[in-house]
Amino acid sequence: MTIAPAQPRNFWKGHGTQNDFIIINDPGVVLPLDSGTVGALCDRQRGIGADGLLRVARAGSLVDAGVLTGLGEGIAADDLFMDYRNGDGSIAEMCGNGVRVFAHFCRVSGLTDADEFVVGSRAGARRVHLHSVTQTDADVSVAMGPVRRGVTSSAMIAGHAYLGLAVDVGNPHLACVVPGLTHSELAAVDFTAGAAFDTAVFPDGVNVELVTEPLDVGDSLLASMRVIERGVGETRSCGTGLVAAGSALLASVQRDEGMLRISVPGGRVEVAITDGGRSSTLRGPSRLVARGELFDGALG
Numbered sequence: 001m002t003i004a005p006a007q008p009r010n011f012w013k014g015h016g017t018q019n020d021f022i023i024i025n026d027p028g029v030v031l032p033l034d035s036g037t038v039g040a041l042c043d044r045q046r047g048i049g050a051d052g053l054l055r056v057a058r059a060g061s062l063v064d065a066g067v068l069t070g071l072g073e074g075i076a077a078d079d080l081f082m083d084y085r086n087g088d089g090s091i092a093e094m095c096g097n098g099v100r101v102f103a104h105f106c107r108v109s110g111l112t113d114a115d116e117f118v119v120g121s122r123a124g125a126r127r128v129h130l131h132s133v134t135q136t137d138a139d140v141s142v143a144m145g146p147v148r149r150g151v152t153s154s155a156m157i158a159g160h161a162y163l164g165l166a167v168d169v170g171n172p173h174l175a176c177v178v179p180g181l182t183h184s185e186l187a188a189v190d191f192t193a194g195a196a197f198d199t200a201v202f203p204d205g206v207n208v209e210l211v212t213e214p215l216d217v218g219d220s221l222l223a224s225m226r227v228i229e230r231g232v233g234e235t236r237s238c239g240t241g242l243v244a245a246g247s248a249l250l251a252s253v254q255r256d257e258g259m260l261r262i263s264v265p266g267g268r269v270e271v272a273i274t275d276g277g278r279s280s281t282l283r284g285p286s287r288l289v290a291r292g293e294l295f296d297g298a299l300g
């Protein structure tokens with residue numbers, strides 16, 4: 001790949017609970033984000049290395065460039081839009097950890113001076129609120145929208161079938177709350193071969209979460225989760241997956257709404273599912289760790 005001088009060269013790197021992203025501000029929407037380029041940039045041997053890539057541009061500019069076919073509900077042309085790509089170069093509708101890192105980047109790089117604003121995504125408008133922010137660290141809440149429960153389905157992981165609930169958070173999930181699974185048993189499950197799932201239920205692929213049973217501590221439910229992401233493999237956290245897991249955890253105790261604190265290998269977040277699942281909030285950290293420059297011909 002050649003980065004021509006007219007194209008953006010600067011990138012930032014950040015993560016949300018160790019789900020890590022390359023961030024590229026591309027206001028003119030000139031960077032060729034074909035899957036080969038994104039895959040090379042996210043590759044941990046050949047490239048910078050990341051679970052995904054966040055292109056930053058105004059929604060209207062992405063429409064003008066033909067990257068988006070329309071603005072999407074609740075999104076204005078001037079809104080900042082998270083053009084999200086998985087590490088394999090595929091496009092996903094939404095990324096819950098990514099949107100916190102995206103908001104943090106927009107705030108510290110001066111693209112906005114607001115602590116509350118709308119971020120556009122392919123799943124729709126997502127309002128973000130930065131509770132605290134420094135150059136490197138932020139504490140961010142995201143209104144994640146409705147959480148839609150679907151059918152029961154199963155996934156095979158390391159030769160074992162796990163039963164779960166299909167949950168749509170703008171992107172597809174199969175959240176498997178596993179009766180009796182301890183935190184250390186969850187940590188020991190071999191995720192290296194990925195998950196096999198029912199393609200009739202998930203024709204566009206799915207993110208699969210394994211979750212321990214909830215522990216009710218009064219004000220919230222506690223649990224642990226691991227995830228195999230569509231388009232990436234195992235990641236150390238998945239924000240949309242945490243909201244999907246929250247819904248499945250509540251379903252496992254016959255509830256439609258509530259507060260949850262869920263641990264993942266990369267940290268812990270808070271999830272609130274409200275109004276019977278018609279709205280949800282994800283709160284967690286963002287950390288920006290580096291910025292750098294792409295060299296001509298360095299990738300590929």
Ligand SMILES: N[C@@H](CCC[C@H](N)C(=O)O)C(=O)O
Nearest residue numbers: 092095096097171238239240
């Ligand atoms: N890591 C993300 C989810 C990214 C998209 C996902 N892999 C998909 O293809 O749906 C998150 O934090 O939500």
